[in-house]
Amino acid sequence: MPTPLAEELLRLTWPTNAPLRLLLTGGDTLHPITSADIPFGVINNYGPTENSIVTTSDQVELASCSPPPIGKAIANTQVYILDKQLQPLPIGVPGELYIAGDGLARGYLKQPGLTAEKFIPNPFARELNSPNPGVRLYKTGDLVRWLPDGNIEFIGRVDHQVKIRGFRIELGEIEAVLSQHPAVQEAMVVARIEASGQNGLVAYVTISDQFAMLQGEAPAIWRTFLQEKLPEYMVPNAFVMLEQFPITPNGKIDRKALPTPDSSSLVNRSExxxxxxxxxxxxxxxxxxxxxxxxxxxxxxxxxxxxxxxxxxxxxxxxxxxxxxxxxxxxxxxxxxxxxxxxxxxxxxQAQVRGSVVPLQIGSQQHPPFFCLPGAGALVSDLFDLAQQLDLSQTVYGLQPPGFDHDMPPLDTMGALLDYLLPDLQAINPMGPYYLGGHSAGGNIAFALALALQQQGHQAPLVALFDSLPPPTKGIAVPDHFAKIDEKHEILQVVMQQVKQHLDISFEGGQTALEAFNGIDYWDYLTDVFEQNNVASAQNSVTHIKRIVQTYQSLGKAVSGYTPDCTYKGQLILFQADDDWQPEEVKWLREEWQRVCEKPIIVHAIPGNHYTILDAPNVTAWG
Known part of the structure; x- marks a missing residue:
């Protein structure tokens, strides 16, 4: 039975002696079934037309506020959750669902191009203990993730990703959380252009009958509910309540027919x-x-x-x-x-403003604070997603090395950095213990801080490194991947990453185009690019990126010129970017960090590359 019709039937009052034993539904997202009075079982089936006819299936838990999973693969069917490089993803990390098995179609009739795009060779076919393994994968375009019990949670469509003020957002993630509220019957989130010309999030909701009396208060309640579970940039600006969602002829919700929110619903911030x-x-x-x-x-x-x-x-x-x-x-x-x-x-x-410490999360005084540094050329704002993954009782401070402001140049020796950072660190937590961490070069500075504190007689029991290279050691060969990277390449990568991440501007021709420019001509070119893309304060933005590059170079010099003069006695945990490291490089990374640590170090692979491991959703996998 189509999902919308099944949900209508499930809202009815059923006699306890109803002759129905099982209700099978599929075709659209099934919302939580909050009633415990359904006298029959409900089976939630998932399966695209391209894999006839069911791919995964699960019996729905009744009286639950959580979205029902789409279950596990049925017999003779294989399912994979993969990233863009077709690598399997761990539990909890969203990725695209791919299908193989006996039910897969041959392709699209008289559409060879579309068939080649959607039906691809199965790189996992040899791993299947089957006499007839699926040799092709179907690329569903559905965004899902593994649950700890082996079931699959449906999040939304891959093409329902949007970018809001520099953050890439999965609309299905917001819908899934909003649907957990007991007053929500159905929820859908879309991106719409606001009066300012920026993308904004709008939530469309049908309210549960038993909560109809809360209609006027519901948006504020929902907003608070989402703020407790999601970053602020994922909380919709408006909530529109509907009696029912518009439906397409084939029984799916028609996103294009959703009404434009009026001004009364655009700003519903209860706080x-x-x-x-x-x-x-x-x-x-x-x-x-x-x-x-x-x-x-x-x-x-x-x-x-x-x-x-x-x-x-x-x-x-x-x-x-x-x-x-x-x-x-x-x-x-x-x-x-x-x-x-x-x-x-x-x-x-403002004349007295000084210091490197930025509060990212204030928790309980019963726990020692965690101090974390961004990578070279980065600001503490890059650590917000990381801080939000820690328990609310954990206080988190960012440590910002100098160099981004007009009143203080960057520091290019580790000694100068320690002299600058240690007083601020100890002013916050005079007696210790000190829990430290950092991304990239920030991790190397955190490690140096830990050794300095250790030599002063303080406890520094933990250093968490996020994709940080080990300190230079004489006579040790560096893997070719890193030996071939020159300074100019790195600087261009930093510039392109900053511009892409914050302004969503991609350079035509990529790095090759940028390499044609150098010196003053390069910065003039960058200013022109910003002005052509209507970036406000283009010249100031270029000046800021210049400071990023200068700080990157200075911190790189400080880190490369630093050699530890003792071993670290605490626990070092290294989180390495899974997209960037080959097995032999991970082995080298582990061995080199182990040289400067007394305890066995711990290494975890995190989804993403060097620049994205601390961004949502990748950061959810590290803790």
């Missing part, structure tokens, strides 16, 4: 508090303009609203012009709300 002073009002206007949102409350966090490092430099530039002052960028990280920043402006405290 919204307006500005209270003229300074706050002017700051809120600047923030809204930079972020591309309609309003900003005095307690809204700049980075939770989609702010990133390039937007931060634009914001600081506009504030400096408006208020005729000079402000380090770190001021925004330390004071990310209008209320906090207004104090800095009004009390003229």
């Amino acid at each position: 919204f508090v307006p500005s209270q002073t003229p300074t706050e009002a002017l700051l809120a206007k600047i923030w809204a303009n930079v972020l591309g949102v309609e309003v900003v409350g005095r307690f809204d966090n700049f980075f939770h609203l989609g702010g990133h490092s390039l937007l931060a430099i634009q914001l600081i530039s506009q504030i400096e012009t408006q208020f005729e002052c000079r402000l380090p960028v770190i001021t925004l990280f330390q004071n990310p709300t209008i209320a906090q920043f207004g104090v800095i402006i009004n009390e003229k405290e």
Whole structure:
């Protein structure tokens, strides 16, 4: 029975002696069945037309607020959850579902191009203990993930990924969480263009009958519910309640027919508090303009609203012009709300702003804080997704090396970095113990901090490294993959990554095109690219990227010139990017870090590459 019709029947009141034993449904996403009074079993089937007729199946748990899984593969069918490189993904990490087996179609009639695109050779055929293994895979386009019990959770369509203010978002992830709320009967999330011209998220919801009296309060309740489970940038700006979803002729929800939200539903932030002073009002206007949102409350966090490092430099530039002052960028990280920043402006405290410590999450004082450093050329804002994966009781501080502000140049020796960072670290946690971590070169600095604290007699029981190369050791060969990377290649990679990540601009011709430019001509070219793509404050953005490159070079020099003078006595855990490392390179990585550690180190492979392992959803796999 088609899913929409089955859900209508499941909402009816059924007699306990109903003659029905099993209801089989499929064809669309089945929402949670919250009633415990269904006198028969419900089987949720999944299967595209290309694999006749059922691929996975599962008996649905009744009286549950969790989305029903689509189950496990049926007999003579194989299913795989793979990344873009066709590599299997671990439990909990979203990926595309691929199907093999006896039910697979031959292809599309008289459409050889589409057949070749969707039906591909099966790289796992030899691993199957079957006399007739599936030699082809069908690429479903469905986004799913493994559950710990071996079932598969359906998230949405791969082509339902959107980018909101620099963050790539799976709409199905939001729908799955929203559907867990007991007042939600069905939920769908779409991206729509807001009045500002930016993409915004809109949630369409049908409300459960027993919660109909909450209709006026429901959006605020749902928003709070999502904020407890998702990053702020994944929380919809508007909630539209419908009596029922529009349906296509084949029984699926018609996304294109969903109504445009009216102004009353666009801003439903229950925690919204307006500005209270003229300074706050002017700051809120600047923030809204930079972020591309309609309003900003005095307690809204700049980075939770989609702010990133390039937007931060634009914001600081506009504030400096408006208020005729000079402000380090770190001021925004330390004071990310209008209320906090207004104090800095009004009390003229900007001259005293100094320090490397940025609170990322404030938890319980019963646990020692975790101090983490971003990679070379990165800001602490890159650590937000990581901080959100830790328990709410765990306090997390980011440590920002200098170099991004106009008042202090980058430091290019490890000794100078330790002199700069250690006082701030010890001011926060004078007695220790010290739990440290860092991404890339930030991990090397964290390791040096741990050794320095250890030599001072403090406890530094843990260092967590996120894709950090080992310190240089004389006489040890470096794998060819790294030996062939020159400084220019690395710098161009940094520039392209920053521009792609924060501005979603890809250079025509990629790195080859950039290599044609050098010196002042290169930066002029970059400015032209920004202006052609309507990037606000293009010149300031280029200046910021220059500082990123300068800081990257300086920190790289500091790390490459540092050799530990003792071994580390605590526990070192290394999280390496699974997309970048070959088995022999992982072996080298482990051996080299082990040389400077007394305890056996622990190595974990994390989905993603060097630049994405700390981004959602990859970061969910590390803890």
